[in-house]
Amino acid sequence: MTPTLPTTTALKAQARRLRSALAGQGRPVGHSAALELVAQSHGLRDWNTAAALSAEAAPHWSLGQKVSGSYLGQPFTGQILGLQAKSAGRFGITIGFDTPVDTVRSPHFSNLRRRVSATVTPQGRTVEHTSDGTPHLQLTA
Known part of the structure; x- marks a missing residue:
């Protein structure tokens, strides 16, 4: 590369x-x-x-890079499996979680995700938010 x-x-x-x-x-x-x-x-x-x-596009991310953050309010660590430039300065990113993330907050059932694909801003946040205003996906530095 x-x-x-x-x-x-x-x-x-x-x-x-x-x-x-x-x-x-x-x-x-x-x-x-x-x-x-x-x-x-x-x-x-x-x-x-x-x-x-490219030089102006999220130079701090690369394929295979280890990342951490939160997905639907749940903390995660994982690896970048895919990265793609989208329009309006946004990026398509696919993350494989090290440990599956439970996307349901209910104590009655679970929905475990092993990977997620999302469109994020250069700051590593989705534009889409949960009902409490938290971005669906947030990467930490």
């Missing part, structure tokens, strides 16, 4: 220059194809991975 990746703005500018150069050679490509080629030129699988790992 590239240790220092440019910003998404710089990566998009690279894609525009690549499109222009290829069009000049009589091999036009679409913008999304150029973005994919730029990501691959940095040794990454696809554009979503490049955007998620």
